[in-house]
Amino acid sequence: MAAFKIPKQKEIKRYATLFNVLAKYGFEDVLVNSGISKAIPKSYLNGHPDTEKNLSFSTYERIRMVLEELGPSYVKLGQIFSNREDMLPPELIKELEKLQDHAPNLKNFDVQKTIEDELEITLADYFLSVNPEPLAAASLAQVHRAILLNGDEVVLKIQRPNIEEVIESDLLIMKQVAKALEKYSTQAQALQPVRIIASFEQSIREELQFLREMDNTERFARNFEGNEMIHVPVIYRSLSTNRMICMEFIDGIKVSEVNTLKAANIDPAAVAKVGVDLYIEQILEHGFFHADPHPGNIFVLPATGQICFLDFGMMGTVMPNDKEALGDLLLYFLRKDVKKIIILLEKIAVKTDIPDYKKLEQDLYELVSGISDISLQNVKIGTILIQFKTVLYENRIVLPHYLYMLIRGLIIIEGVGRKLDPDFNITDNLEPYTSKIIRRRFSLKRLFKKNLSRFQDINDLIDTLPDDVNAILKKIKDGKLLVIHEHKGLNEFQTAMSKSVNRLVFAVIIAALSIGSSILVMAKMPPLVNGIPLLGAIGFVLSAVLGFYIVISIFKNNQF
Numbered sequence: 001m002a003a004f005k006i007p008k009q010k011e012i013k014r015y016a017t018l019f020n021v022l023a024k025y026g027f028e029d030v031l032v033n034s035g036i037s038k039a040i041p042k043s044y045l046n047g048h049p050d051t052e053k054n055l056s057f058s059t060y061e062r063i064r065m066v067l068e069e070l071g072p073s074y075v076k077l078g079q080i081f082s083n084r085e086d087m088l089p090p091e092l093i094k095e096l097e098k099l100q101d102h103a104p105n106l107k108n109f110d111v112q113k114t115i116e117d118e119l120e121i122t123l124a125d126y127f128l129s130v131n132p133e134p135l136a137a138a139s140l141a142q143v144h145r146a147i148l149l150n151g152d153e154v155v156l157k158i159q160r161p162n163i164e165e166v167i168e169s170d171l172l173i174m175k176q177v178a179k180a181l182e183k184y185s186t187q188a189q190a191l192q193p194v195r196i197i198a199s200f201e202q203s204i205r206e207e208l209q210f211l212r213e214m215d216n217t218e219r220f221a222r223n224f225e226g227n228e229m230i231h232v233p234v235i236y237r238s239l240s241t242n243r244m245i246c247m248e249f250i251d252g253i254k255v256s257e258v259n260t261l262k263a264a265n266i267d268p269a270a271v272a273k274v275g276v277d278l279y280i281e282q283i284l285e286h287g288f289f290h291a292d293p294h295p296g297n298i299f300v301l302p303a304t305g306q307i308c309f310l311d312f313g314m315m316g317t318v319m320p321n322d323k324e325a326l327g328d329l330l331l332y333f334l335r336k337d338v339k340k341i342i343i344l345l346e347k348i349a350v351k352t353d354i355p356d357y358k359k360l361e362q363d364l365y366e367l368v369s370g371i372s373d374i375s376l377q378n379v380k381i382g383t384i385l386i387q388f389k390t391v392l393y394e395n396r397i398v399l400p401h402y403l404y405m406l407i408r409g410l411i412i413i414e415g416v417g418r419k420l421d422p423d424f425n426i427t428d429n430l431e432p433y434t435s436k437i438i439r440r441r442f443s444l445k446r447l448f449k450k451n452l453s454r455f456q457d458i459n460d461l462i463d464t465l466p467d468d469v470n471a472i473l474k475k476i477k478d479g480k481l482l483v484i485h486e487h488k489g490l491n492e493f494q495t496a497m498s499k500s501v502n503r504l505v506f507a508v509i510i511a512a513l514s515i516g517s518s519i520l521v522m523a524k525m526p527p528l529v530n531g532i533p534l535l536g537a538i539g540f541v542l543s544a545v546l547g548f549y550i551v552i553s554i555f556k557n558n559q560f
């Protein structure tokens with residue numbers, strides 16, 4: 001039996017609550033085995049729990065219920081881990097996603113005094129009014145509307161009083177329990193509770209730093225500078241602190257309120273298209289994306305139709321190298337090249353322990369075949385991504401955290417899009433990016449760099465792409481790729497390439513002729529005819545004729 005440090009009096013109640021809730025759902029063993037329960041006076045415990053009723057739920061359901069009952073810190077723990085597919089099984093993730101962040105309004109919360117203390121001001125010097133009734137209440141903060149002296153409408157996102165202490169104290173207990181779980185429960189060991197709590201500690205501390213959230217908001221605004229489709233709330237830095245954000249009030253309609261949008265003459269289908277475009281741009285262009293784009297965090301401004309994202313507490317980052325890998329992954333998926341997908345996954349994974357490569361190959365093959373069996377028009381990216389996550393989990397491949405954030409973000413945003421427009425299809429939004437990636441991957445410059453080794457790739461690509469993607473390729477009016485597509489074959493492409501090489505050789509000859517003949521003319525070198533150097537004159541004429549021919553050919557059909 002482990003020696004457990006007797007908790008201080010004020011912690012005993014929290015431990016007792018934890019024990020009672022765990023016991024209610026049949027998880028008390030760990031506290032008993034680790035000796036924690038012994039340190040709690042019997043008078044605090046609820047007697048023997050009635051586990052019969054609650055055990056009828058699955059283990060993962062019971063874990064979610066425990067978190068709900070234990071309150072804000074634990075709900076936050078569950079929410080943060082609802083996107084840690086790299087650490088938890090999919091069935092548990094599904095349960096954690098059900099956790100809602102609607103905390104009860106604070107009782108006896110003196111908003112005015114809190115603001116004055118936080119900013120060290122007298123309220124009336126800066127604010128015309130502050131609404132004591134919260135606009136929203138979440139586990140870490142409460143949001144209140146206010147009006148500044150200049151008439152600006154703002155909201156104040158204020159951290160709950162003493163939230164830091166509550167979290168510190170909960171963290172302490174969580175760490176103790178995690179250690180005990182890891183030591184005494186084989187079932188819990190697989191979930192790596194100590195690692196989970198360490199990671200939670202980092203995330204929750206970050207979320208409590210409102211200065212970070214403000215930095216994120218402003219970075220997000222800079223990324224979209226000049227884009228008329230989006231509006232980012234303005235932050236009032238001088239009225240904000242690390243525990244309170246003062247920002248522009250967004251007088252918008254939530255994207256989930258489809259009827260209200262229609263009543264305001266806003267086309268929900270257009271909102272879906274623009275909203276998802278903006279999201280994909282964050283991922284693939286800026287590499288800095290909103291990690292929680294649920295409908296409560298996306299508004300439409302009725303006056304301008306602009307989309308407005310809120311809550312920049314959790315953002316994902318895609319580094320330039322990661323973008324390259326994402327592009328490759330997309331292409332290999334489209335080509336159903338399972339072997340290359342595996343090589344790439346192994347390259348980018350943070351951890352792999354693949355027990356059976358044949359099974360992995362089979363799983364991925366089933367996944368990619370599923371994509372091409374149905375037309376891209378009917379593909380639900382969410383379904384594919386969920387399957388993909390399951391394949392990763394079952395084959396013990398752990399990808400970097402940002403990828404799970406991104407997958408989750410795409411699944412959520414696709415859901416938002418489909419709610420706004422049942423015919424919505426995210427692949428339409430992805431099309432310009434797919435085209436761009438393909439064009440970049442197979443540009444002549446890159447092919448030259450790769451010693452033309454991608455010839456075979458291109459041929460494979462053309463032969464294996466689904467019709468829809470070929471249609472995408474067709475749309476690329478940039479010339480080179482169109483030529484590749486229309487020739488539809490390796491030989492023709494090679495011919496086109498060799499003509500390009502010819503063109504280069506001709507250009508070099510002409511340049512040499514011009515330079516050579518210029519030297520002869522300037523030096524007036526013999527043989528001379530009427531004082532003009534004969535060779536120089538021939539060189540001039542030749543280079544002029546050839547140059548003219550090449551220019552005309554290029555203009556006519558891009559070939560010669």
Ligand SMILES: Nc1ncnc2c1ncn2[C@@H]1O[C@H](COP(=O)(O)OP(=O)(O)OP(=O)(O)O)[C@@H](O)[C@H]1O
Pocket residue numbers: 101135136138139140141143155157233247248249250251296297310311312313
């Ligand atoms: N600038 C704003 N203008 C209007 N409403 C806002 C604004 N900021 C926040 N809200 C409202 O307050 C709610 C909670 O805000 P926010 O999401 O930033 O807080 P949170 O504590 O991170 O909550 P959650 O974790 O539930 O997302 C939003 O969903 C929105 O309804």
